[in-house]
Amino acid sequence: MAVLHNRISQKELKERLYQETEPRTTLSFYHYFIIEDPKQFRDMLYKQLNELKVFGRIYVAHEGINAQVSVPVSLFESFKNYLYSITALNGIRLNVAIEDDGKSFWVLKIKVRDKIVADGITDPTFDMSKKGSYVNAEQFNALTNEPDTIVIDMRNHYEFEVGHFENAIEVPSDTFREQLPMAADMMKDAKDKNIIMYCTGGIRCEKASAYLLHKGFSNVFHLEGGIIHYANTVKEKGLENKFLGKNFVFDERLGESIGTEIIAKCHQCGKPADRHVNCINSACHLLFIQCESCAKEFEGCCSKECQDFIHLPEEQQKALRKGIDKGRNVFNKSRIRKLQN
Numbered sequence: 001m002a003v004l005h006n007r008i009s010q011k012e013l014k015e016r017l018y019q020e021t022e023p024r025t026t027l028s029f030y031h032y033f034i035i036e037d038p039k040q041f042r043d044m045l046y047k048q049l050n051e052l053k054v055f056g057r058i059y060v061a062h063e064g065i066n067a068q069v070s071v072p073v074s075l076f077e078s079f080k081n082y083l084y085s086i087t088a089l090n091g092i093r094l095n096v097a098i099e100d101d102g103k104s105f106w107v108l109k110i111k112v113r114d115k116i117v118a119d120g121i122t123d124p125t126f127d128m129s130k131k132g133s134y135v136n137a138e139q140f141n142a143l144t145n146e147p148d149t150i151v152i153d154m155r156n157h158y159e160f161e162v163g164h165f166e167n168a169i170e171v172p173s174d175t176f177r178e179q180l181p182m183a184a185d186m187m188k189d190a191k192d193k194n195i196i197m198y199c200t201g202g203i204r205c206e207k208a209s210a211y212l213l214h215k216g217f218s219n220v221f222h223l224e225g226g227i228i229h230y231a232n233t234v235k236e237k238g239l240e241n242k243f244l245g246k247n248f249v250f251d252e253r254l255g256e257s258i259g260t261e262i263i264a265k266c267h268q269c270g271k272p273a274d275r276h277v278n279c280i281n282s283a284c285h286l287l288f289i290q291c292e293s294c295a296k297e298f299e300g301c302c303s304k305e306c307q308d309f310i311h312l313p314e315e316q317q318k319a320l321r322k323g324i325d326k327g328r329n330v331f332n333k334s335r336i337r338k339l340q341n
């Protein structure tokens with residue numbers, strides 16, 4: 001019988017990866033297309049990609065595929081050929097990570113999910129095949145020069161806070177599923193305008209564009225490959241850059257500057273800052289923006305309370321930490337920003 005799941009311990013897998021001498025290429029791709037039998041598609045994919053020594057995290061759903069993987073350099077062509085042999089995936093863009101040591105994954109995990117992007121949509125007539133038109137960086141720049149164009153940011157508030165496109169509108173919510181109806185409502189008087197949606201890599205705004213079309217909008221566009229691809233294209237082709245500030249990314253850098261300006265403020269003192277950090281108090285771990293001098297003053301903590309906490313004896317901290325569910329603790333300023341505007 002074919003191996004369809006990994007059966008080796010995490011520890012051993014990690015060790016194997018570190019003993020590997022061949023470099024790996026890390027890349028991501030996604031595509032919306034109808035998969036009739038996600039379970040069967042998943043098993044077929046696992047079998048083939050396992051043979052090609054691919055590691056990573058892949059989600060498969062009725063609506064498509066979303067993947068972040070690493071591939072040994074010598075097998076990259078075979079990997080690409082295999083992927084492109086699947087009709088729906090033929091020619092899809094593979095986003096290769098630039099700064100990367102190839103050690104981000106040490107096992108292949110392919111999971112069947114309800115959706116590749118959780119959207120909360122229950123309407124059975126919603127159709128992902130009717131989506132907005134792609135715009136590339138050049139078209140984005142040209143279209144945003146027209147007065148009848150509205151740009152909507154479909155990322156989270158903390159991503160918007162440190163960087164976004166000129167004149168972009170923020171949809172102030174913590175979750176994508178809340179943002180969809182909210183965006184449609186915010187735009188209800190602009191049904192005849194050009195609406196361009198964007199996100200980090202394109203997967204969310206592509207769905208959002210289909211959602212607006214579903215809601216009766218007619219001129220809906222979405223930025224191909226998201227901010228990441230836009231920033232690369234602008235650099236490569238020497239185009240005008242309309243992205244201000246930093247692009248937030250979930251790795252140890254927590255952000256990559258695209259524009260040169262700092263558009264956010266330190267949450268503690270209000271001085272210009274765009275450095276996201278997690279509160280050093282592990283019972284809090286709040287994600288917030290902190291300037292260098294506040295980092296010193298508060299010893300990496302988000303508040304005086306947390307600073308006091310980290311100086312308690314370890315035993316006492318442990319006792320107090322019990323029962324605290326920190327979840328995804330994120331400082332949310334978007335609602336405050338909304339009220340100020």
Ligand SMILES: [Zn+2]
Nearest residue numbers: 266269291294
């Ligand atoms: Zn500060």
Ligand SMILES: [Zn+2]
Nearest residue numbers: 279284302306
């Ligand atoms: Zn804290």
